[in-house]
Amino acid sequence: MALTFYYGSGSPFAWRVWLALEFKAIAYDQKMISFSAGDLRTPEYAAINPRRKVPAIVDDGFSLYESQAIVEYLDERYPGGPRLFPGDVRQRALIRRMVQEADQYFIVAMDPLLAPILFGPKEKWDEAAIAEARTRFGKELARWESIILGDWLSGADPSAADFTLYPHIALALRMEKKKPDLDIRGLIGAKIAAWMRRVESLPYFEKTVPPHWKAAA
Ligand SMILES: N[C@@H](CCC(=O)N[C@@H](CS)C(=O)NCC(=O)O)C(=O)O
Secondary structure, three states: OOEEEEOOOOHHHHHHHHHHHHHOOOOOEEEOOOOOOOOHHOOHHHHHHHOOOOEEEOOOEEEEEOOHHHHHHHHHHHHOOOOOOOOHHHHHHHHHHHHHHHEEEEEEEHHHHHHHHHOHHHOOOOOHHHHHHHHHHHHHHHHHHHOOOOOOOOOOOOOHHHHHHHHHHHHHHHHHHOOOOHHOOOHOHHHHHHHHHHHOOOOOOHOEEEEEEEHOO
């Protein structure tokens, strides 16, 4: 197998690459990195990604990390089949803009919830701070309701923008497992909810769902 994909279960950055690989029907070999077993700290992995994070790929001896760089690389290296950046120069610019918005603004708005709820102990939850962060995050989710341009985020066709935002929203929804009254679903508008169902209907979607999420479902 020419391309090896290194991922961690639940990483939205790895999930984006996984969706991109499947979308483009690129043959790959997958290696799941265990955060808890210390796989990121091995010298072998450091040689692939010295920042010791997932995702990473090794394609015919070429190592690459940083999810968005990987997605762009895949589209250029494997130009056959559907494009992750389809359309003309302006359409592709819109897609890149949305990717940036998802990675910059969406994540920044979600982080004040994610840090305490998914990664902190319940006993330390500050309900007032969580409520305030939820309101701010709700504004960001509402913004995407006006950003979406069609059936897919950037219009008529799926693109890298969909594969960037979807895993971030899925991670946000995951917080409800630990704190059901957070009601993230209640912050999601009708257009984004329909778009999520569209992503979830992609034939390869189920295969890319983080394995430990499926195990716990
Ligand atoms: N900017 C990076 C972010 C990658 C990242 O933060 N990965 C996390 C998982 S979501 C990770 O590997 N964390 C392990 C650690 O920091 O020890 C990308 O887009 O690939």
